[in-house]
Structures are given as structure tokens and as C-alpha cells.
Amino acid sequence: MIEKIVDLSSSLRIAGISVSISETLEAAAVMKAFQEPTVRDKEKIRLLLQACLLKKEEQSEIFHEQFERWWVRWFGERPSNVAFPEILDTLRKSIVNGDVQQMEETLNAAVANAQAWLAEEGGLPGQGQGGAAGEGNLGAPENPRNPLLRAGRRRAMYHHLRALLRFEALAQEMDNDSNMSMWQRQHARQSLNKAEALLRKTVFHSGYATGEQNASVRSRLKDADEDVSELPISKAAYTQIQKMQKLVPDIVRQLSYQKKYKDHHQKGILHMRKTMRKSLANGGFPIEITFKRKLPKRERIAILCDLSGSVEIFSQFALQLASCFSSQFAGIACYGFISDIDEITRYVSREDFPRSMSELYSECNLVLGTSSSDYGQVFQQFVKKYLHDLAKSSSVIILGDARNNGRDPGLDAFKTIKNWVKKVYWLNPEPASSWTYGDSVMKEYAEFCDAVHPIQSVKDLAKFVASLRGE
Amino acid sequence: MTQTLDQLLQETKEGLQSQQYLADDRTVATVALAFLLEKPILIEGPAGVGKTELAKAISSWKKFPLIRLQCYEGLDEAKALYEWDYRKQLLALQARKDESQSVDDLFSEEYLLERPLLAAIRANEQVVLLIDEIDKAEPEFESMLLELLSDFQVTIPELGTIKAKQRPIVILTSNQMRNLSEALRRRCLYLYIDYPNPKREAAIIRARVPGLKAQVIDDAALALSQLRNMDLRKAPSVAEAVDWAEALSAMGIETLSVETVLQTLNVLIKDHADMEEAKRQLTRLAEGMKK
Numbered sequence: 001m002i003e004k005i006v007d008l009s010s011s012l013r014i015a016g017i018s019v020s021i022s023e024t025l026e027a028a029a030v031m032k033a034f035q036e037p038t039v040r041d042k043e044k045i046r047l048l049l050q051a052c053l054l055k056k057e058e059q060s061e062i063f064h065e066q067f068e069r070w071w072v073r074w075f076g077e078r079p080s081n082v083a084f085p086e087i088l089d090t091l092r093k094s095i096v097n098g099d100v101q102q103m104e105e106t107l108n109a110a111v112a113n114a115q116a117w118l119a120e121e122g123g124l125p126g127q128g129q130g131g132a133a134g135e136g137n138l139g140a141p142e143n144p145r146n147p148l149l150r151a152g153r154r155r156a157m158y159h160h161l162r163a164l165l166r167f168e169a170l171a172q173e174m175d176n177d178s179n180m181s182m183w184q185r186q187h188a189r190q191s192l193n194k195a196e197a198l199l200r201k202t203v204f205h206s207g208y209a210t211g212e213q214n215a216s217v218r219s220r221l222k223d224a225d226e227d228v229s230e231l232p233i234s235k236a237a238y239t240q241i242q243k244m245q246k247l248v249p250d251i252v253r254q255l256s257y258q259k260k261y262k263d264h265h266q267k268g269i270l271h272m273r274k275t276m277r278k279s280l281a282n283g284g285f286p287i288e289i290t291f292k293r294k295l296p297k298r299e300r301i302a303i304l305c306d307l308s309g310s311v312e313i314f315s316q317f318a319l320q321l322a323s324c325f326s327s328q329f330a331g332i333a334c335y336g337f338i339s340d341i342d343e344i345t346r347y348v349s350r351e352d353f354p355r356s357m358s359e360l361y362s363e364c365n366l367v368l369g370t371s372s373s374d375y376g377q378v379f380q381q382f383v384k385k386y387l388h389d390l391a392k393s394s395s396v397i398i399l400g401d402a403r404n405n406g407r408d409p410g411l412d413a414f415k416t417i418k419n420w421v422k423k424v425y426w427l428n429p430e431p432a433s434s435w436t437y438g439d440s441v442m443k444e445y446a447e448f449c450d451a452v453h454p455i456q457s458v459k460d461l462a463k464f465v466a467s468l469r470g471e
Numbered sequence: 472m473t474q475t476l477d478q479l480l481q482e483t484k485e486g487l488q489s490q491q492y493l494a495d496d497r498t499v500a501t502v503a504l505a506f507l508l509e510k511p512i513l514i515e516g517p518a519g520v521g522k523t524e525l526a527k528a529i530s531s532w533k534k535f536p537l538i539r540l541q542c543y544e545g546l547d548e549a550k551a552l553y554e555w556d557y558r559k560q561l562l563a564l565q566a567r568k569d570e571s572q573s574v575d576d577l578f579s580e581e582y583l584l585e586r587p588l589l590a591a592i593r594a595n596e597q598v599v600l601l602i603d604e605i606d607k608a609e610p611e612f613e614s615m616l617l618e619l620l621s622d623f624q625v626t627i628p629e630l631g632t633i634k635a636k637q638r639p640i641v642i643l644t645s646n647q648m649r650n651l652s653e654a655l656r657r658r659c660l661y662l663y664i665d666y667p668n669p670k671r672e673a674a675i676i677r678a679r680v681p682g683l684k685a686q687v688i689d690d691a692a693l694a695l696s697q698l699r700n701m702d703l704r705k706a707p708s709v710a711e712a713v714d715w716a717e718a719l720s721a722m723g724i725e726t727l728s729v730e731t732v733l734q735t736l737n738v739l740i741k742d743h744a745d746m747e748e749a750k751r752q753l754t755r756l757a758e759g760m761k762k
Contacts, residue, residue, distance in 0.1 A: 020657050026508055033476040044480070047500035055656035057515060057663040099668070181686065183693035183727065186756060187669065190700075253649070277557040280577065284564050 001031050008070045012053060015062050019053050027052040037075055087113070091165060095191050096174075096184075103195050107202045110165070114157055158203040167196060229458040233317055233429060241313065245320045247458045251465050252324040268292045300331040300391050302421075304382070306400030307366055308338045308373035314429040314455075318399035319357070321461070323348040331394070335386065336360065337378040340368030343386065375402060375441065376410025383413045387420055395423040399455075401430050402442040409441040411448075418448040426452040427464065479503045491678050492521070492528035493671060501662040502529065511620050511641035513651070513659035519708020520664045522644040523603055529640060530599040538594075538639075539601045540587040542608035548615060553627060554584045578629035588616075589633070592625055597637040605655075606648040613655050620658045669696045672712060680716040683724075690727040691716060698739065701752050707739040715739050729757040 005028045009019040030048050034041055046067055054063045087110050094102035174180070174188045228236065228243045236244065274290040282288075303325060305318040319336075326332040326349040336344040347353075347360040368377065390396075396417060418424050426449045428435070428442055435442035446452045453464045483503040487494045494502070502525075505512045514522045530537035540551055560582050585593065591600040605613065619625055623635035643659065645651060667675060673692040676683065683691075691712075699706040707715070715738045724731055733753055740746050 018653070023657060026510070029508065030476075030504065043496070044500070047497050048504060050497070051501040051504050051660045051662065055513075055653075055659075055661045060663070099670075181690050181726070182729075182757075183690040183697070186697065187693045273557075276561065277555070280555075280557060280560050280564070284561070 001035070002028055004070075004074050005031055007073070008049070008066070009053065011066050011070060012063065015066050017054065017056075017059050017062060017066075023053055039075075042071060042075075088165060091195065092170060095170065095195050096188050100191075100194065100198075103191070104198055104202075107195070107198050110161060110199075111157075111202050114161060154203055158200065161199060161203065162196075165199070167192065229462070231458075232456045233314055233458075234456070236313070241316065244317065244458050248317075248320050248461070249324045249327075251458070251462050252321070252328050300394035301325065301329065301333070302386075302390055302394060302396045303332065303334045304341070304378075304396065304398045304400070305334065305336050305344070306338070306373060306398075307336045307361075310373065310403055311401050311429055314399070314401070318427075319344075319348055319360075320353075321399070323353045333386075333390070335382065336364060336366055337373070337382075337400075338366040339370045339372065339374040339377055340365050341378050341381045341385065342366055370405075372405050373400070373403065374407050375400070375404045375445075376408040376413070379410045379413035379417060383416050387417060390421060392420065392422065394421050395425065396421050397425045397427065399427045399429075401428055401440070402426070402435070402445055403439050404441045406439050409444055411444060414445060414448055423450045424448065425450060425464075427455045427461075428452060429455055431456060476503075476507070479507060486532040487525075487528050490528040490532045492524060493667075493675050493678060494525070495667070495671060498525065498662060498664065501660050505640060505660055508660070509638045511643060511659045512662055513643045513645065513656060514662045514664060515645050515647055516664035517666065517706065517708075518646055519710050520666055521709055522664055523601065525664075526599055526601040526642040526644075529642070530601075533597075533599070533640075535597050535599045535640065536594070537599045537601060538587050538591045539603060541603050542605050542612070544607060544609065546608045546612055550586060551588050551612070552586050552615070552625060553589045554586065555629075556582045556584045580630075583627075583630070588619060589625060591639045591641075592619070592623065592633060592635045594639070595636060598639045600639045600641045602641065602643045604646060605643045606645040606651065610652065613652055617654055617658065620655070666696075666699055666706065667709065669693050672696070672709070675709060676713060676716045679713045680720050683716055683720045687719060687724055687727050688716070691719065694727060694732055695739075697753075697756070698749060701749055703740065703745040703748060704742055705740075705745060711739050729753055 005024060009024040009027065012019050027049055030052060031045070034045060037045060046064075049067065050060075050063060054060060087106055091103065091106045091110075094106060171189070171192055174185060174192070177185075180188070228240050229247060231240060231244070233241070233244065269292045271290040271292045275286050275288070278288045278290060279286040303318075303322045305315060305322055307315045307319075311318075322332075322334040322344075326334060326345060332345065332349070333343065334345045334348050335341050342364040344360055344364060347356045347364075350356045368374075368381070426442070426445060430440070430442075432454050434440065435446075442452065451467065453460065453467075455461055455464065480499055480503050483506070484494065484499045487499070487502070501512055504510070514525065516522055526539075527537060529535075555578065560577050563577065563582075583589075587600070591598050602616070605616075620641060623638050624632050626632045643655075666672075669689075669692040672695060673688050676688050676691060677685075680688075695707060695712050695715075715735060718735055718738050719727070719731070722731075722735075733750060736746060736749060736753075740749055
């Protein structure tokens with residue numbers, strides 16, 4: 001039994017779940033109870049091993065996949081001897097009940113059944129009765145290495161199974177069943193849709209023995225392991241951007257942890273209780289004197305995000321950053337601008353932040369006159385509308401590329417901002433080398449900023465945050 | 472051996488059921504394993520699916536006292552583990568001023584204030600220790616827990632290491648506000664509790680609100696699963712579902728129509744924007760059904 005558990009945990013490790021030795025030992029201890037496991041114990045064993053080996057719900061899919069293969073490897077057959085009428089019956093029941101797990105099992109059995117038929121008989125079951133017409137060469141001994149043919153065969157199998165399982169008839173039946181209450185009917189319809197999706201998934205993604213899935217697991221693994229922190233934001237693909245956005249909250253959170261422990265040795269009012277307690281170690285003489293920590297000053301930060309088309313990807317990222325800041329700190333105000341500026345705090349500080357994006361774009365006044373970015377006008381508007389609401393002790397963070405489309409950069413307004421607040425930081429998505437080229441006015445603004453950071457990757461952001469912490 | 476494990480699973484299932492906690496197979500298996508391996512359980516899942524309730528159910532089923540530690544930002548050792556009763560120490564010093572006694576005994580049991588974690592370790596009988604919402608505490612606190620969770624012991628510098636007389640059953644819950652460390656996860660059994668499927672939800676409502684008609688209960692459970700599919704900010708929790716069922720029962724509802732759901736929606740949804748969204752989708756659903 002031990003070698004089987006070792007096999008499972010090592011294949012889990014390869015698939016990306018880090019299983020420790022102690023966890024493997026526990027799993028082995030649990031499995032001692034099963035000397036000769038049978039199919040009946042399978043679900044029980046799955047649950048028990050899951051509790052021992054799986055520690056994150058996001059990884060449960062990988063776990064189930066690996067468990068399934070492990071089971072086939074060591075304990076053999078999947079139950080593929082279920083005949084089609086029975087499968088149809090169970091499937092119907094599971095759809096009406098909305099039992100996804102049973103649905104999945106039944107479909108797996110159906111696909112396994114069809115594959116077995118394919119291998120033995122050279123044709124799909126029930127084909128003689130006019131199943132999927134026009135797909136006659138299904139079982140032909142074609143070259144299995146040819147992926148096009150393989151895909152074609154799968155597609156044929158999908159259509160065939162779909163016809164066999166009679167989804168349309170089932171839907172009809174459900175609609176006409178007057179015994180069902182409206183909630184049941186609605187539920188049944190949804191689970192029918194789910195079953196169709198599952199069938200597609202099972203047919204096109206199954207292939208335990210063929211090694212096709214190995215490749216898909218491997219590529220998924222590569223995705224999961226990919227380090228996006230140094231990848232340029234402007235070149236990232238959609239999934240990579242999402243991964244980057246997941247990194248942002250942790251970076252911002254570091255800032256808040258640091259704040260609490262900062263000023264640890266600052267002298268202030270005498271802390272009576274702690275001083276007395278420390279004095280006990282010296283027989284009641286207050287030798288070590290403790291002071292109350294000064295409360296860290298409340299940060300007030302205004303974040304200005306460029307939302308224009310030229311920095312589209314970066315602005316997603318900027319909004320995410322603004323959202324993280326506003327969830328971590330109290331005194332945050334966020335503004336969005338293109339050629340006019342509007343307050344967006346209420347959108348980015350919402351818990352369902354990414355979903356409030358469309359409202360943000362439709363409800364805010366971001367454009368005045370021109371639809372491309374106009375930094376000069378934006379800063380003038382900012383001074384007029386919002387600057388006097390900001391406390392003198394606050395900081396301003398501007399996220400934008402400073403590409404002004406040849407317009408007046410409005411340096412006077414920018415100077416007014418600089419003189420009003422304590423610090424001005426500029427985060428630019430472009431590298432420092434391109435700040436002097438084209439219509440970039442970064443150099444002119446940079447004179448009045450306390451710091452300008454090029455933010456091309458998540459790592460740069462971490463650097464900026466570290467510099468704020470004074471490291 | 473297989474028999475004993477089976478028995479344990481069966482026992483756990485019935486035990487939890489006797490406390491009106493209807494657990495799914497995964498929960499039963501994890502709780503049974505926690506007994507078998509004497510390991511802590513880490514429970515994650517959305518708010519209001521009965522994570523804390525599970526600890527309470529185990530405690531009342533086994534008749535073990537429940538010791539609860541509610542985590543929050545700023546929780547530290549002094550509030551969670553132990554503290555020296557410095558006032559008492561001061562008084563003792565004052566009282567024995569004249570006698571030239573040694574002060575060694577100032578750091579002894581007598582002056583120790585027990586906090587929940589230490590209380591659980593030093594209890595004479597087995598207890599259930601519930602560490603609620605561990606994700607709200609800082610990562611430092613999490614690291615402090617590691618010794619307790621793996622060896623069931625705590626080290627107090629002045630007294631030495633205190634080992635548990637009876638290993639407590641430890642249950643940690645988390646709402647996934649932040650990622651917990653790998654080290655903590657490794658030391659626990661893991662359980663993810665999701666919203667129950669309609670069948671189990673109907674069973675839960677039946678157990679808690681016996682007065683309601685069976686057909687209404689089934690429909691209510693399906694309606695709840697519809698609502699949870701709606702992509703709301705805060706989906707209705709199981710506790711709210713039970714409240715709702717009680718409301719339906721009090722209103723004497725015979726069949727659950729969309730209108731009834733709309734009227735009683737404020738029991739389930741506590742957010743204005745969510746309410747609007749749910750109303751819109753339910754109305755659309757009703758229209759779709761009529762066609």
C-alpha cells in the first residue's frame with residue numbers, strides 16, 4: 001500500500017500540488033484500513049485522501065484528475081460495462097436532481113463505453129440503427145498520431161453520444177411535465193445545459209491512456225508556475241494580466257503591515273502599565289521605561305489614474321492598484337481622467353470592484369472636448385475641483401504615460417498641486433528611455449515630482465512600494 | 472480495520488445529525504479523520520455555510536466544552552495565549568517587602584492568566600478549540616500557532632514547555648480574506664464547505680423548520696440555488712435560508728410563487744443593489760416561465 005500512496009503523492013507533486021512527507025505519512029496511515037480496496041470504497045478513499053493531501057480548494061480539480069488516474073493505475077477498470085439504456089436512465093435522474101457529480105460519472109461511463117466499443121468493434125454502439133450518419137469511417141485504422149484525424153473522431157463521437165443521449169427529447173419531456181413546479185423546471189433546464197457542457201468536456205478532454213491529457217496538464221502546469229512579476233505589463237496576455245492583478249493586493253498590504261511597526265522606538269507619553277510590568281523583573285524598580293507608541297499618522301493619498309485608450313492595459317492595472325489601496329487604507333481618494341477628471345473612489349472601493357468597471361466608464365465625466373488624454377486640462381480641472389479638499393499632508397500618486405498629444409502640459413497647475421500637497425509620485429508605464437521621445441512631457445513634469453518610477457512589471461511596483469516604506 | 476473506519480464514519484455522521492447538523496460526505500470524512508489522526512481541521516468557504524456551526528455541533532455531540540478564540544486584527548499572544556498577572560505580582564511584592572524571601576516564585580502558575588489557547592492545552596478533559604476567522608489575524612499570529620497545532624504544546628519562557636494532557640480537537644475557520652501560509656495548511660486537515668446542493672438544503676430546512684410543507688421546502692431550496700447563481704455580491708447564507716423558511720412557515724405559504732419570493736426577499740438579501748438585481752432576474756424568470 002505504501003508504494004501506491006507514494007506514487008499518488010509524487011504524481012500530485014508533479015502536477016503542482018506540493019505534498020509534504022508528513023502528509024504522505026498521514027495518507028498512508030489512513031490507507032492502512034484498506035488492504036484490498038474495491039470500487040465500492042473508491043469514493044470513501046477519495047474523500048479521506050482529499051482531506052489529507054489537498055490543502056487548497058483551487059487545486060481540487062488537479063487532485064481529482066490525478067486521483068482518478070491513480071485509481072485506474074493501481075486498482076484497474078473503470079466501470080464501463082454499463083449499457084446505454086441504463087446510462088440514459090441514470091443521466092435523466094441526475095439531471096432532474098441537479099446532481100453534478102452523478103452526472104459527471106454517468107457521462108464518463110458513457111464516453112468510456114463508446115471508446116471501448118470503438119476499440120473492439122470498430123464502430124460506435126448503436127451505429128447500425130442510424131446513429132450519426134455520414135461518419136462512417138469512425139473506427140478505421142487511421143494513423144493515431146495524426147491529431148486532425150483524432151480530433152475528427154472525437155467530434156464524431158460527441159455528435160453520436162449527443163444523439164444517443166437525446167438531450168432535445170429530454171428537454172421537451174421536462175417542459176411538458178405538468179407535475180413539476182416552476183422552480184423544479186427552471187432548475188432542470190439549467191442542469192440540462194450543464195450536462196451538455198459536461199459532455200463536451202468529457203469527450204474532448206478525456207484520454208487517460210492516450211497521453212493527450214498529459215500534455216494539457218503539463219501546459220496548465222507551465223501556466224501555473226509562470227512567474228509574471230517581471231513580465232512587461234504592456235506585452236502580457238489576458239490570463240497573465242489576471243495573474244498580475246492577483247499579486248497587487250499582497251504588495252500593497254506589505255505597506256500597511258510596515259506602517260504599524262514603524263516608529264517603534266519613538267518616544268512619547270510614558271506607558272505606565274508596561275513600565276510597571278517590566279519593573280517586576282527588577283524587583284519593582286522601574287529600570288526600563290516604556291513609552292506609548294505614537295499613533296501612526298493617517299495617510300491621505302490621492303490617486304490619479306489615466307484611463308485613456310493609449311494606456312488601456314496599464315489603466316486596468318492602475319485601477320486594480322487604486323482599489324487595493326482604498327481597501328487597505330482609510331484616507332484614499334481616487335480620480336480617473338482622460339481629458340477631464342472625475343472622482344472614482346466609490347467605484348474602485350467597492351468589494352465587487354472589477355464588475356463596477358462598466359458603470360465607472362459610463363457614469364463618470366472623463367472627457368471634456370477631446371477624447372484623447374490632455375494632461376494640462378486635467379491638472380487645471382483637478383486644481384479647480386478637488387485640490388482644496390485635499391489635506392496639506394497628503395500625497396498624490398499619478399499613474400499615466402504623460403503623453404499629452406502635443407497639447408499644453410499645464411505646468412502651472414501641476415506646480416500648484418506640488419506646492420499644495422506633501423509629496424507627488426508619478427508612476428509611468430513607459431521605460432525611462434522613451435520619456436524624451438514623441439509627445440511625452442514626462443521630463444517636464446519630473447522636475448516637480450518627488451519621484452518618478454517606470455512601472456513596467458509587477459516587480460517595479462514592488463520596488464516603488466518598498467521605496468515608500470523607506471527601505 | 473476497515474470495519475472500524477466505517478464505523479467511525481457512520482458514528483460521525485449520526486453524531487452530527489443528532490445535533491441537527493446535516494453534513495455532506497466530505498465533511499463527515501474530514502471530521503472522522505480529525506478524530507482518528509488527532510489533527511486540527513482548517514475549514515474554508517463562503518460566509519454563512521456553517522463553518523462555526525460545525526465546531527459547535529461537534530462540541531455538543533461529544534459533550535466536550537467549547538473554547539472559542541475569535542481572531543481580529545491586532546490579536547497577540549497576551550490575548551490569545553497567556554499573560555502574567557502583573558497586578559497580583561506587584562501586590563505580592565508589596566506584601567512580602569519585609570521578609571527577605573526569594574522572588575523566584577513570581578513567575579509560577581499562581582500568577583499566570585490563562586487565555587483561550589493555554590486553557591485548551593491545560594484542560595483536564597478533552598475540549599473543542601475553535602479558532603474563528605484566522606484570516607483576520609496577522610501572519611505573525613499564524614506563525615505563533617504552528618507549535619500549538621503540530622505538537623499541541625506551548626512554550627512559556629519562564630515556565631518551560633507545557634504539553635497538552637488531552638489533545639484538543641482544533642477547528643480553524645477562514646473566510647479567505649487573505650491566503651494562509653503553507654506551513655499552517657500543512658499541519659491541518661483541509662475542508663472546504665460550499666453552499667449545500669438543493670437536496671441537502673431541503674433536508675436542512677426540513678430539520679430546522681418542521682412546520683413547512685414538503686413541496687414548499689423543495690421549491691424553496693431550488694429557488695435559493697437560483698438566487699445563489701445570480702452573481703450577487705453576497706449570496707444568501709444557509710442561516711438566512713432557515714430564517715426565510717421560518718418566515719414562509721409563519722405566513723402559511725402553500726405554494727411558492729415568484730411573487731412570494733419577491734415579497735420576502737428582504738429576509739435573504741441585505742444589500743440594495745443585490746436586491747434590485749435579484750428582483751430584475753426573478754421577474755424575467757417569471758415571464759420566461761409563462762411563455
